[in-house]
Amino acid sequence: MATFTRFETFDVRFPTSRELDGSDAMNPDPDYSAAYLVIGTDADDGLTGHGFAFTIGRGNDVQVAAIDALAGHVLGRDVEQALGDMGATWKSFIDDSQLRWLGPEKGVMHMAISAVVNALWDLKAKRAGLPLWDLLGRMSPEELVALVDFRYLTDALTPTQALELLRAAEPGRAQRRQELLDGGFPAYTTTPGWLGYSDDKLVRLAEQAVAEGFGQIKLKVGADVHDDVRRMRLARAAVGPDVRIAVDANQRWDVAPAVEWITALAPYDPWWVEEPTSPDDVLGHAAIRRAVAPVKIATGEHVQNRIVFKQLLQAGSLDVLQIDAARVAGVNENVAILLLAAKFGVPVCPHAGGVGLCELVQHLSMFDFVAVAGSRKDRVVEYVDHLHEHFVDPVRLEGGNYLPPTAPGSSAEIRPESLQHHLFPAGAAWSGVPSARSAAGGLEELVDEQVAG
């Protein structure tokens, strides 16, 4: 019998704001960061599980503290038992009534549960000798349903309905698994579209994306409507009429301004408009969608949990549902969300980028294709060409498609030397950097310098 003996957290930050990579209307200067967790056991196999919550700099220490608050729920626990019933294990984190008060099921504490749950799945997949997508794709409908907490979902999806969905998709699994191994899963790229980039850089990167085989790109919008119309026009000219261009407002608008802005961009045929308003605003999204149809509305990277996703689907708020691998409470809750999306017939196109989010979320889309939705039509996983070199099993793109990972695990493991180099504030990546960078105060000046420089 093995028990968990290691629960170690790391405050890892990448100084991405130096190049304005990842800049958008809401997040002008992110330092992509991970509140990173390694769990280990006293088993002879020496395997470790890796998970993380993604943040954009300041507050990553708070996120680490939240993960640490869960250590007592893991250390000393029986490994086979915990990994053997991941539904019960998931609930043991969610049902800590004292910690629940800090959410419930949202924000820092929920993302902390995500890190722990995903680290357990990483370990479980490594022990099975399978990549996570394939581990999930081999589980029976009954086993998958047992992963899901249906609390607060049963007015939209019952366990019985979920089981029916999964059983209906079962006969095609083997064939789709083979299609995936042969052709991969479609990606789209956000690399050309960051708000901090010049027009020239935008056009150059958009053309490059098409040359690389991407069928969809994405532009950040929302700071200035005239700039956005110009950038959209330039991008459309660069990629031609057949490549899809999604735009992403990162929550900048209220309902009425969203409708005006989207109407201004509509002549350039945006494929979807992402995060037009607050991720909390189910009814606001629904109102915007009604007003701008047939332009598609997408959201989800900041949606806090399955309960809000349920309502977005019930209210007809979206055309495209965007899961994030590490904001809701990990694999289990994302399985619930994939099932909800399938029930409502809405395609899932995950958010990714940041650090490690592409590595992690590709597994969920591939599982969705194999065992839940059963289709790649209009499904794409976001791709951003940042920071993959820091991962042990980085994503592999070919002709605009993610190739399925073959290494056991969830691909979330950061290389040991990268981890050490980017520890905050002691790592070499942060030496000589003004401490103001990821601390409050003095920040505006630094950003101004960069924008000017």
Add this chain to the structure above:
Amino acid sequence: MATFTRFETFDVRFPTSRELDGSDAMNPDPDYSAAYLVIGTDADDGLTGHGFAFTIGRGNDVQVAAIDALAGHVLGRDVEQALGDMGATWKSFIDDSQLRWLGPEKGVMHMAISAVVNALWDLKAKRAGLPLWDLLGRMSPEELVALVDFRYLTDALTPTQALELLRAAEPGRAQRRQELLDGGFPAYTTTPGWLGYSDDKLVRLAEQAVAEGFGQIKLKVGADVHDDVRRMRLARAAVGPDVRIAVDANQRWDVAPAVEWITALAPYDPWWVEEPTSPDDVLGHAAIRRAVAPVKIATGEHVQNRIVFKQLLQAGSLDVLQIDAARVAGVNENVAILLLAAKFGVPVCPHAGGVGLCELVQHLSMFDFVAVAGSRKDRVVEYVDHLHEHFVDPVRLEGGNYLPPTAPGSSAEIRPESLQHHLFPAGAAWSGVPSARSAAGGLEELVDEQVAG
């Protein structure tokens, strides 16, 4: 010119789980806690501002870390400028784009902002020599509107509409202020109704509440429907037909079970049913309310921010809106929520209890009466007879009414000796207590002992 020179946090926990005070269907063993903040300046007046986030035990350290993450936004700042434009000051916390990622505007990070914002208001009121309710009640409609961030609200409430509301209530302010000083503000008591109490204790405390002048009591429900029907019947017999009995399910139900359970309780005339389901479930609350009308639906203590409150009002999800003083981002956001409630004509009946929540939230209801809603009809502030002795300016109840505080400030200040005594884990209140109490693991046994004992 004064600047902020002190930003000191404390992990304060009260071992309330020893007596099962505060036990309900979702929170069987809370240790009422405060992530407590004291801010100070280099001004000659020596005044300090006090604020806190309320938690129920484990994770209070995470909450403290989140408040600490905001220190750089306060220390060194000009005091007159910060307190003189509290609207801009509020936005400076909310608009930290890196910290925003941790929510946005929800959970641990948002409650941390609450503590800081409320500490600033405490200081501002002390400097003005006024209790908070009176300071707010003397501000002009223009000044009040300037406190509010209307982002994501304008589809339901614009600044112009808010101004009209406040101006309409202006003529009656002086008279209502006097009525408040003369008669106080109605309270209701949750003291009889905790789930861990025996039937005898319930009946005795219910009779005592009526004798003390309360016109409304509240029972916790949601663990077992047969128990709840019996307890409701006993309580109704004890208080007679004219005293209102609210029931509180603390989020235990999905939509269909909520409807069944409420239907079973309906013969005993519940005044409202509180938190029937997830606080995130706007549409679920609306469905339940439609099904059980005319039984009233109440919620809000766990509602994360003004955006969700807006939707609860838009969707017709509630009859009673329950603000909490320290879950949304402090006074400013609660002013926004009071304005929304007034716009939709829904009475505000705050959640209180815990530690310090009665002290703090009474100010907001009194301000609501004086300057926003302009009425006490069907408005009551929750009262729980716990832990008031630890406050410098504790609530005063008379004949079932809160008497308006007269001391300058927000009444949030904990007595220094109480603070020291309850520091976790070093304070005397925690010496000799098994460390398992507020740490994960071993907890069930302790609770079992207590329930048995």
